[in-house]
Every structure is written in structure tokens, then in C-alpha cells.
Amino acid sequence: MSKELIIPKEHAAIYEAKTLQSENENCVRLYRNGPCTIQLQIRTFKSITDIGHPGKKRNMLAGVSLSLEELKNIVRFAKEVLK
Secondary structure, X not given: OOOOOOOOOOOOEEEEXXXXXXXXXXXXXXEEOOOOEEEEEEEEEEEOOOOOOXXXXXXXXXXXXXXXXXXXXXXXXXXXXXX
């Protein structure tokens, strides 16, 4: 079995959250965003690049919607790889 799982996602996004009033806590956030999907969001307060010349720190969010079947595939993959 491959050591990586790639799920093509047309609407995956990384963006700066300019409307947040305070610094993001570094975390992974999961929430329901539709009748059949879960939104997985990674939040951080860092410069866009930490390598070389780090710039201004920003509230950055990366998000993707995952279906129940995709979540099951992720769990199945994790169980196989982490044996």
C-alpha cells in the first residue's frame, strides 16, 4: 500500500483571514458545513513562509470539504499505514 493518500479536491483553499480580530490558535477545526460534508480547517498565525526571510505574521486558514466516504477512506488509510 502507498504511504500517502491523495484525494483531489477542486475547492481546497488556503487564504488569509483578514476579518479575524485576534491571532489564530494553531489548530485543526472540523465542523459540519452541509448535509453530507464536514469541513476540515487548519488554522495558524504565522508568516506565509517561515523559510529564508519570514514576513508579516497573518491569520492563515486552509480548508477542504470532505464527504463521509472520503473520511472513511482517510481512517482506513491511517489504520493501514500506522500498523
